[in-house]
Amino acid sequence: LLRREVGLLFTLLIYIAVVQAFYTMTFQTCIGNTFTDRNVITLMGLVLGVTEVLCCPVMGLVCKRISNKVIVLFMFLSALASFYLTFLMFPSAATHRAAMHDPTFVKPQRYLVLVTAVLLGISDTGFNIIMNSLIGLLFQADSEIGFMLLNAVMSSSSAVVFLVSPYISLYALLGAEAILCTFATICVTMDLFKTGK
Numbered sequence: 001l002l003r004r005e006v007g008l009l010f011t012l013l014i015y016i017a018v019v020q021a022f023y024t025m026t027f028q029t030c031i032g033n034t035f036t037d038r039n040v041i042t043l044m045g046l047v048l049g050v051t052e053v054l055c056c057p058v059m060g061l062v063c064k065r066i067s068n069k070v071i072v073l074f075m076f077l078s079a080l081a082s083f084y085l086t087f088l089m090f091p092s093a094a095t096h097r098a099a100m101h102d103p104t105f106v107k108p109q110r111y112l113v114l115v116t117a118v119l120l121g122i123s124d125t126g127f128n129i130i131m132n133s134l135i136g137l138l139f140q141a142d143s144e145i146g147f148m149l150l151n152a153v154m155s156s157s158s159a160v161v162f163l164v165s166p167y168i169s170l171y172a173l174l175g176a177e178a179i180l181c182t183f184a185t186i187c188v189t190m191d192l193f194k195t196g197k
Contacts, residue, residue: 006138006149008187012131013150015184016124017157018177019079023048023120026165026173027086030094034108043110044117051121059129068130069189075126076185082119083174083181085112092169130188 031041063071089112091102106112131150139145165173 008190009131009134009138010149010153011180011187012127012134012184013153014157015177015180016127016131017154018161018180019120019124019127020154021158021161021165022173022177023117023124025162026095026170027116027120029096029166030086030090030170031113033094033096033098034090034100034104035110035113036100037110040110040113044113047114048117048121051118052125055122055125056129059126063129063133068133071126072130072185072188075123075130076181078119078126079123079181080178082116082123083178085116085119087171087174089113089116090170092171095168095170095173096166127184127188134188 028041028044031044032038035041059071088106089104089108091099091104093099093102135147135150139147
């Protein structure tokens, strides 16, 4: 548990938990506070779910043919693109109040929400696959401990996001996610270099 690689993996676990809490609560709240059409929330959830389901086998096949470092870079760029689109589309106050008339950089459109959902689904699936493969590599002898740590770190990180997100601005949350994503990508890449993948 005190190995350097486990410490690097923790950053990825925290990042994945924060993003999952973001798209299950904060992103939906922003849509509800910005769009009058509530069907956008349903469509977003559907598109995100379908993207994750379709990406799992595709990513599994791609990971066998391409270096994991390339996959991590692609996931990193997908995540940053989704954060950037969210930043452009929603006002800062959309996390905690109705903001339909607040100024935004780009007019919120249904198709932009769906593109953001696809990007979130792609990056989340890829990072989850990489995370599970790294846990398998780092905890070959004691995988139960690895997955116990995964659940503990992810549950506590998600709880923190659920507690604080209604009280901070969307832009602050997106900035924190972008920083976490960058650190997680660097840490995972270091782990992948170490394991030769």
